[in-house]
Amino acid sequence: MKAAVKRRNESRWAGWLFVLPAAAFYVMFVIQPLVMTVQYSLYKWDGIGVATWTGVANYLRVFTDPDLFAAILNAVKLIVFFSAVPVVLGLAIAATIRRIAATRLALVARTVIFLPQVIPLVAAGITWSWLLSSTGLVNQLLTAIGLEKITRAWLGDFSTALPAVGVIGAWVLLGLCTLLLLAGMSKIDPALYEAARLDGAGAFREFFSITLPSLRQEIGVCVTVTVVAALASFDIVYISTQGGPGNASMVPGLEIYYLAFSERQVGLASALAVILTVLVIACALPIQWLTRDRES
Amino acid sequence: MVVILGGSLAAACAAPGSGNAQPTAPASSASSLSAAPTCGTAPVTLKGYFETGFPLPKALTTEFTKQHPNVTWDIREDQFAVITQNAPRVLADDPPDLMRLPQVSELVKNNLLKNLDEYAKVYGWDQWPASQLEQMRLAPGGAVRGEGSLYAMGLNFSMTGVFYNKKLAEQIGMTAPPETLADLDAALAKAKEAGLAPIAQFNGGATGGLAFPLQNLMASYGPSAPINDWIFQKPGASIDTPSNLQATQHLQKWIKAGYFWKDVNAVDYATMMSRFIGGDGVFMFDGDWESGNLDKQLAGDIGFFLMPPAQAGGKRAAMSAPLTFGIGANAKNADCAAEFLDWVATDTQARTIGVQVGGSHPMGPADGPMPPVAAGTVTESTLAAGAQIAQDNGAMDFIANATGAIYAKSWTPNLQKLVAGEQTPEGLLKSVQSDYQSQVKGG
Structure with missing residues (x-):
């Protein structure tokens, strides 16, 4: 009896031993920076000299400084482009590709749509800043079909800079969503479709009654990943607009970078980072909860 | 794991930065030297x-x-x-x-x-x-x-001023560099009439290049010393002065007259250079770090002058x-x-x-x-300009250098808003001054 208990204890410790290397890395590179960021956020610090304690002053500043708060609002607006567009379009494209799954066209379509995901974001940003420039392809096309009046430098215009950045994000994330949803569709039992068709269901009915409910988890993953990408966006904005013109496309990720590395306000940057982290978790958790598989 | 966690928490207890080696204060000055030090022979x-x-x-x-x-x-x-x-x-x-x-x-x-x-x-x-x-x-x-x-x-x-494309200048009948701001205005108007882009400038991303013409205009309308005082953070210095307001209003006049490219808010420095070298733009506000480049690419076709003063015979000033x-x-x-x-x-x-x-x-x-x-x-004309600036004691630092963040966080967004008609000259100077004050105070 005693020996058995001992052995069980031993095996419990052995388990921890196996976890130790990974846990050590996790603590070093995830937990510790997180704790330090929270700590920095309570100080006024230029990154080199001795810091002075300021309590929650940095947090108050984030919510009262209109520029900082506007950056957070911009990130929320980007969710429409980074999340809603890719998921809805991705569903439509995946459903279409599934119907032609056996043809060569499906393979080509899959490859083409996934391609943006393979291209480095920096390259995508540069390509799009050419396409959207005042003499770029987008304006050439608009001129060709007689819409010369609305041509403009899309990334340099106050009203269009943020949506233009959003379009780049949508283009990048569409591939990921389509592929995830397509993978999800392939594991739906074909018998379900057959039964539905026997009952006289059309393509739309099939989609809404079988495909969509079966994809709950995949959609959950897509929405989570893309919402996080929108809130934590940095690279696309940094490459295409640098937050301009006049802060019109400023996002928290970029603002944190500017604050910490060019303004040397490490405390304020950390406070904004903590708020961004909380915001991301606050958005991701309900999505996870809503799309959890209820039956399991 | 406990050790690592403990270690990181222990590090977290002290104020950030207190662990860094802090070089001792004024002792970092060179000790009293009796002769000029050399590299020796070792x-x-x-x-x-x-x-x-x-x-x-x-x-x-x-x-x-x-x-x-x-x-x-x-x-x-x-x-x-x-x-x-x-x-x-x-x-x-x-x-x-x-x-x-x-x-x-x-x-x-x-x-x-x-x-x-x-x-x-x-x-x-x-x-x-x-x-x-x-x-x-x-x-x-x-x-x-x-x-x-x-x-x-x-x-x-370095020395900044106005570069101009001699061939295009000939086309609008400009044979000599303008002597006053009014001369420059007249040349700009003629360029516009002739269907040319009067000014090649960048103002996109995080670098508002309209700060170049703006500071030149400030030096045309007023003395350069108060601008330097502001840049050097002398107590009580302000950028929001009557002559600077005149300068900003003048810049707005140029914007409204369409003297800048329509997409200037999306043009970065490299784009401006390639367009100007390609013949798009009569004038360009820039610095002599491009002299060698322009001499090589457009040998003999490019001229340079210092920003002319508002009053004839006035002193010249330049960012240097x-x-x-x-x-x-x-x-x-x-x-x-x-x-x-x-x-x-x-x-x-x-x-x-x-x-x-x-x-x-x-x-x-x-x-x-x-x-x-x-x-x-x-290169010859920029070096000569350097001599004249020394004579007029007109060297100014760049208004973008007043604080580490003033360019990206204040001048650039405000100038971009001025272009888009979302900011007034009064509002621009007030906004920059208030950002400056909070940055000087430290945040």
Whole structure:
């Protein structure tokens, strides 16, 4: 009896031993920076000299400084482009590709749509800043079909800079969503479709009654990943607009970078980072909860 | 795991930064020197940290080694933005003997740069025209610039003004550079009428290039000294003055008249250069770091003049800044680095390299040797402009250099808003002044 208990204890410790290397890395590179960021956020610090304690002053500043708060609002607006567009379009494209799954066209379509995901974001940003420039392809096309009046430098215009950045994000994330949803569709039992068709269901009915409910988890993953990408966006904005013109496309990720590395306000940057982290978790958790598989 | 967690928590208890090695305060000044220090004759390797894409420092170090064979170099290079971000850490951690410097106030405040006063005395730098070193002097604590101890040296000093495309200027009947602001206005109007783009300028991303014409206009309407006081953070200085308001209103007039490209808010520096070189734009507000480039690409077709004053016969002013290099407070070979800096400004060969490779006026005594420059080149006119600015005492630092963040966070967004009609001249100056005050106070 005693020996058995001992052995069980031993095996419990052995388990921890196996976890130790990974846990050590996790603590070093995830937990510790997180704790330090929270700590920095309570100080006024230029990154080199001795810091002075300021309590929650940095947090108050984030919510009262209109520029900082506007950056957070911009990130929320980007969710429409980074999340809603890719998921809805991705569903439509995946459903279409599934119907032609056996043809060569499906393979080509899959490859083409996934391609943006393979291209480095920096390259995508540069390509799009050419396409959207005042003499770029987008304006050439608009001129060709007689819409010369609305041509403009899309990334340099106050009203269009943020949506233009959003379009780049949508283009990048569409591939990921389509592929995830397509993978999800392939594991739906074909018998379900057959039964539905026997009952006289059309393509739309099939989609809404079988495909969509079966994809709950995949959609959950897509929405989570893309919402996080929108809130934590940095690279696309940094490459295409640098937050301009006049802060019109400023996002928290970029603002944190500017604050910490060019303004040397490490405390304020950390406070904004903590708020961004909380915001991301606050958005991701309900999505996870809503799309959890209820039956399991 | 407990140990690691404990360790990180223990580190988290002290105030950030208190664990960093803090170089002791004013002791970082060179000890009293009786004779000019040299690199000696024993082999020595100087550690350099330079800016990528600018061949001048390397050309100078190569020539220096040729003249002083015992000196070799260990050089690393980074983009200027990277240097700006890393400067405090590099100087605290692994101080270079010679380093390209970003805005220095923060570095001086943290005692990271060597005080060069003793070197200035023994080498006689304090006998040079005072305006050359003014921008690199800081009062104790680094709060105010323009006075106090010397913390950096220039390899040369740049000059800004207006470049113009001679062929296009001929087309609008402009045969000589404008003498007054009204002349310039007339030329701009004619260019617009002729269907040309009057001004080539950038204003996109995080770098608002309209700050160039704006500061030139400020210097046309008013004296340059108060602008420098503002940049140097002298107590009570303000950018929101009546003459600066006139200047900003004048810039707005140019914007409304369509003198800038329609997409100026999306044009970056490189795009501006390629368009101007391609013949799109009659005038361009820029600096003499492009002289060599323009002489090469459009030999004989480009002219340069200093911004004309509002009143005929008025003094001229220009943004002019030294290409700053400094010595780490704890650098191992500070004396040898100081000799190098002195050599750059006084050696005939070094000054020739400074002009031919760097394109700007060398530092040093007013009567220092000047290399011959081909007549009719842009380089010739920018060097002549340098002489006139010295005579008119019109050298200004750049309004973008007032604080570390004022350019990206205040001038740029406000100028972009001015272009889009979302900001007024009054509002622009008020907004920049209030950002300035909060940044000077520290955030």
